[in-house]
Amino acid sequence: MSIAGAAFLQALMRPRLVFDIDGTLGFLTEAFCTALNARWGTSFQAWQMSHYRVEDQLPPEQANWLLQVFATSVTYANVAPDYSGIAAVQAFARTGYEIIVASDRSEDCRAVTEDWLARWRVPHDAVRLGHDAKAQLAASAGPDDPLVLFDDDPEKFTLLAPGVRIYMPRRPWTPAEIPAGVTVFDEWSGVLEAFGVSSDVPIPQFSRMATT
Numbered sequence: 001m002s003i004a005g006a007a008f009l010q011a012l013m014r015p016r017l018v019f020d021i022d023g024t025l026g027f028l029t030e031a032f033c034t035a036l037n038a039r040w041g042t043s044f045q046a047w048q049m050s051h052y053r054v055e056d057q058l059p060p061e062q063a064n065w066l067l068q069v070f071a072t073s074v075t076y077a078n079v080a081p082d083y084s085g086i087a088a089v090q091a092f093a094r095t096g097y098e099i100i101v102a103s104d105r106s107e108d109c110r111a112v113t114e115d116w117l118a119r120w121r122v123p124h125d126a127v128r129l130g131h132d133a134k135a136q137l138a139a140s141a142g143p144d145d146p147l148v149l150f151d152d153d154p155e156k157f158t159l160l161a162p163g164v165r166i167y168m169p170r171r172p173w174t175p176a177e178i179p180a181g182v183t184v185f186d187e188w189s190g191v192l193e194a195f196g197v198s199s200d201v202p203i204p205q206f207s208r209m210a211t212t
């Protein structure tokens, strides 16, 4: 087989890459701790939040208030970007991987989400939103059409199936028991290395562009 043919086949077998946003490419827990502390006089620090669902470790009054914040789309406009994760997405995109951004956020958040992705220069081929978005993507995968999900939510372990793998950035709520098919990672550079993608890439330049 020619080198070009081999490269073509290799590209065909590349998994589709699905990236979660909140907690994976952006600092949502930090934003919620700041909001909670401002509203309730609490002293939460993000690295002390032991539950993926922050509301599960709050008194009902605070939990209900936080759920309202969750349900307000503009909340997501102010999620600070994790440049290291975004640089990794850029490296994958430059290598030719198909990039899908998927979030449990509702469709009501689409405009805010797409604006955020553009503003922070997250390359992507598609944006899938909604509580079932990741499950539908996982269900569409198989051994001949593999998919890798990058997600900080342990509940997404239920999506593991033939052809589906999960890469999980380590968080305070990352469980000790990790099922086969899941890789917990501490550094995005290690992820790129595992995929054979060069991390020797230009550092993306970011800015807060003014809204016109």
Ligand SMILES: [Mg+2]
Residues within 6 Å of the ligand: 020, 021, 022, 023, 024, 151, 152, 153
């Ligand atoms: Mg998440």
